[in-house]
Amino acid sequence: MAIGWYLAVSAVIFSIGAAGVLVRRSPLVVLLCLELMLNAANLALVAFSRMWGSEDGQVFALIVMVIAACEVTVGLGLIVAMYRRRMPLDVDDLRELQG
Amino acid sequence: MSAVLFFIAAIGAITGAVGVVMLGSQFYSVLALVIHLVALAALFLLLRAEFVAAAQVIVYAGAVMVLYVFVVAYVGGGDEEATRSGLRFLGPLLALALAVELCVALLGTALKGISSKGARFVPGFGTPADIGKLFLTKFLLPFELASLLLLVAAVGAIVLARRRRGLEPDEEREARYHPRLPAWVGSMAEAGGLTRFEEPPAPPAAEPEPESAPIGSQS
Numbered sequence: 619m620a621i622g623w624y625l626a627v628s629a630v631i632f633s634i635g636a637a638g639v640l641v642r643r644s645p646l647v648v649l650l651c652l653e654l655m656l657n658a659a660n661l662a663l664v665a666f667s668r669m670w671g672s673e674d675g676q677v678f679a680l681i682v683m684v685i686a687a688c689e690v691t692v693g694l695g696l697i698v699a700m701y702r703r704r705m706p707l708d709v710d711d712l713r714e715l716q717g
Numbered sequence: 718m719s720a721v722l723f724f725i726a727a728i729g730a731i732t733g734a735v736g737v738v739m740l741g742s743q744f745y746s747v748l749a750l751v752i753h754l755v756a757l758a759a760l761f762l763l764l765r766a767e768f769v770a771a772a773q774v775i776v777y778a779g780a781v782m783v784l785y786v787f788v789v790a791y792v793g794g795g796d797e798e799a800t801r802s803g804l805r806f807l808g809p810l811l812a813l814a815l816a817v818e819l820c821v822a823l824l825g826t827a828l829k830g831i832s833s834k835g836a837r838f839v840p841g842f843g844t845p846a847d848i849g850k851l852f853l854t855k856f857l858l859p860f861e862l863a864s865l866l867l868l869v870a871a872v873g874a875i876v877l878a879r880r881r882r883g884l885e886p887d888e889e890r891e892a893r894y895h896p897r898l899p900a901w902v903g904s905m906a907e908a909g910g911l912t913r914f915e916e917p918p919a920p921p922a923a924e925p926e927p928e929s930a931p932i933g934s935q936s
Contacts, residue, residue, distance in 0.1 A: 619723045622823060622831040624764065627727045629819035631734045631753075633812045638738035640808030646789060647746050650737050653781075654750070657757055660769075668764040671836025673847055676766050677856050680848070683776060684863040688870035690781050694788045695877035701792045702880075710802060 624665035632658035643708050645700075649693045656686045723763055729756030747785045754778040764835075766843045880904075 631654060638651030660679040667675025700707060733753025737746045754777050761770035823831070830836075841847055852860045 619720055619763070619834070620832050621835055623723065623727075624760065625823055625831060626820065627730060627760070629816060629823065630731055633816035633819070634731070634734040634738055636815055637809050637812030640804050640811060642738065644743055646743050646785070646792070647737070650746055650750050650785070654734050654737060654753070657754070661757060661760060664761055664764050664766045664769055667766065668835040669830040669833070671839065671842070673843060673851055674855075676769050676843060676848060677851050677859075679766070679769050680772060680852075681856075681859055681863055683772060684867060687776065687781060688866055690784060691870045691874040692877065694784060695874035697788060697792065698878040707792060 621665050621669045625662055628658045628661040628665065631655075631661065643710055645693070645697055645707060645709055645712075648709060649690065649697075652689065653686060656682055719763060722759065726756045726759035726763065729753070730760060732756075743789050744786070747782060747789055750785075751778050751782050754782070765838065768843060768845045768848045771845075 635651045635654030635658060638654065639648055642648055642651065660682055663675040663679045663682070665675075667673060667679075697707065700712075706712065730753050733749050733751075733756060736749030737753065740746050740749055754773060758770040758773040758778070761773060
C-alpha cells in the first residue's frame, strides 16, 4: 500500500479524537481521546519513517509513547484526587479556571 | 495480501476510534481503545516497525489500559449524558473540517514519496537492535530526558493520588469520631509493614500531620 493511505487513516483517527475531546464530558474519556490523537500522530511518524527509509521517525514515535504514558499517569492521578474530594467528574462543571 | 491486511487493520483502527467516542459507558470506551491499539499495532507491522508494534501492544494495550480499567472501576464509570453546551453540534463539525483540511493537504502535497510504497527495504530495519543503537547514540539526550520525565510523572501521580489527612471534610469528621487512630494509618509507612510503632503520646486534638510526623523517632 502507498504511504498516502496510512496518512489518510492517521488523519481520520486524529479528527475522530479531536471530536471526542470536544464532545465528551467525562475527563476519563477526554484522556482516551487524547490518546487517540497521539496514536494518529504516531502512525504518521512511522509512515514517514518508512517513506524515507530512516528509523528516526520510529524513535520519535517511541518517545511520544513515553510522553503519553506520563500524561496518563498524571491525568488519572488528578481524576482519582477529584473523585476523593467529591468533585463532579464532568468537564462542563469543572470550570473554575475558565477565564 | 498486504492490501487486504491494511484494509482490515485500518477498518479496525477507525472502528475502535469511533467506538471510543460514541460508546456511552466509559468501560466500553476503554475496551474500544484496546481494539484500536491492537489494530494500530498491525498497521505498524505493515510499515515494518516491529519494535514499535511490540511496544505498542505490551506497554499500551497491556499496561496503560489496565491502569485505565482500574480507575474506571474505582470511580464507578457510569453512563454520561451528552454535553449541554453548543460544542455538542459544533464539535463534530469542527472535526469534519479538520479531516477535510488534512485530506486536502494530503492530496495537494508536492511530496513524491507518499504515492510510493516507501524506501527500499534494508534487512534489520525497525528491529530492536537498530532502535536501541539509535537510542544510545544519536538520540541519547531525548532518551535520558524521557526517562527523567517518567520518573517525575510517577512521583507526581503518587503525590496527587495519595491519601491526605486534614483536607477532606469527611476524613476530618472521621478523625474526630475515632481519635485514637494512629497518625500513620493509611500512610505509606503502614503499607511498608512498619506497624510496630507505639501510640503517639500527644493528645488526639494536637495530632501531628502524617507528613510531618517523624517516623523513625517513634520506634
